[in-house]
Amino acid sequence: MDLIISTIAQGLLWALLAIGVYLTFRVLDIADLTVEGSFPLGAAVAATMLIAGYHPVAAILGACVAGMLSGVVTGFLCTKLKIPALLAGILTMIALYSVNLRIMGKANLPLLQQNTIFTIARSLGFDNNVTVLVVGAIIVLIVAVLNYWFFGTELGTAVRATGCNPHMIRANGIDTDVMVVLGLLLSNGLVAMSGALVAQNNGFADVGMGVGTIVIGLASVIIGEVLFGTRSFKNCLISVILGSIVYRAVIAVVLQMGMPPNDLKLFTAILVALALSLPLIQARWNKFRKGVTR
């Protein structure tokens, strides 16, 4: 029971990352690697702010703003300087590694003495895992509602249309560059928030904690879409959140079955590669069954 609760709780904290990756990968149709830097950036900013004595909520919001700025940098690189989005994300990610070290002053900041959003909630009398679950659920709910609202507004639909068909949206008078920057800003703000939450829950921020986050995000998005559908934007949002939880459950199960934790990233990468190639494999299989070679 404890394991189930903690799995769901983990899934919720990482769901913000998944929503962030969904916004770039699906909504904007960009594979944004900034994530790998903005996730530890959020952790670094939040940890540093907590140690400096700020309130945990302020630390989370501070992390969010820092993440948004990193998204703007990537956006600037790929729209104004015309650097391909993938490379722009890599550049920001690498730059952020140094930035994060500077913010933290060292590679790892423990938060054992600090009040975090979880210790505050715990003082209300919940037990450990339930606290994380409740805090995570509240934050994810707020973020999901805000996202649903924003992407239903005139501005939000313009961002979605930009990812779907830039020709169309330009022909309707919208500057696609601004929309791409806006999308990257929102995405990385969420990712950094996720980093801030995970750091507070883990009790430390580490400069290396961003490694593989893009793949975790993608895995959550794809699992969610496959299992829970993509009918509408609302449906997608819910799918992605649930996908993040299912991903944590899958990880918990394989670890229980005795897979060494060091192999987790390999496992996740294979999972995502398989999921991404599924449509192609399916098509080939259908052709093969009908007896068409090639």
Add this chain to the structure above:
Amino acid sequence: MLTIEHISKTFNPNTITEKIALRNVSLHLAPGDFVTVIGGNGAGKSTLMNSIAGTYPVDEGKIEIAGTDITKWPEHKRAKFIGRVFQDPMMGTAANMQIEENLAIAARRGKTPTLRWSSTTKDREHYRELLAGLHLGLEDRMQSKVGLLSGGQRQALTLLMATMAEPKLLLLDEHTAALDPKTAEKVLALTQSIVAKQHLTTLMITHNMRDALKYGNRLIMMFEGKILFDVPAEKKKDLQVKDLLEMFEKAAGSELVSDSLLLS
């Protein structure tokens, strides 16, 4: 309504793939003009249209719409004045979004998007009426994603979207070329009725000479980046396809009345 003065455009200048697409083209469209544009491949028809729309800047010359010099404006800013339908039915609509959401975006063409909800109940009523005018039954599928529609339906929808915010200029770039003949005819009839109803100034590229003669009140033929001839309304009425070919032969001064012109 539209004034083009001496515009030129060369792609890949000073390279082996240099291509002069427009040579010193001037054109004036009076309000309500419906001009059809014909010409073979590489004649500069699409370049002319993309230059007006701002897909790329011109090398020289000036473009004015309704008295405003837009030569240096980026594409998205020009959209305030211009409604466009592309050759590719996929290009004019956002496939992953609902019909209603597409219409809401088009209804606000040229305005800065705000944080208001994208469409209100009242807007929806308006969209429903407009869609009903297409006679495609789309008014009952407003929540459907546009990607589920056929090419003809999407082109009709794009046409509606291009004209619902009353553009100063409507640009149609072979917008029926990708459709089967029957659907093409329907979309052209729809074009005709919308243009007539809103009294729109329109530039329509077509590869079909019969369509070029049948629709519009003026016809221009392009050849090698220039406007070869410009047929006014009174002469256009009695013009036949064979007259067009003769005029082309005379104007181009060669035996170039080629199959390529007829077939392209």
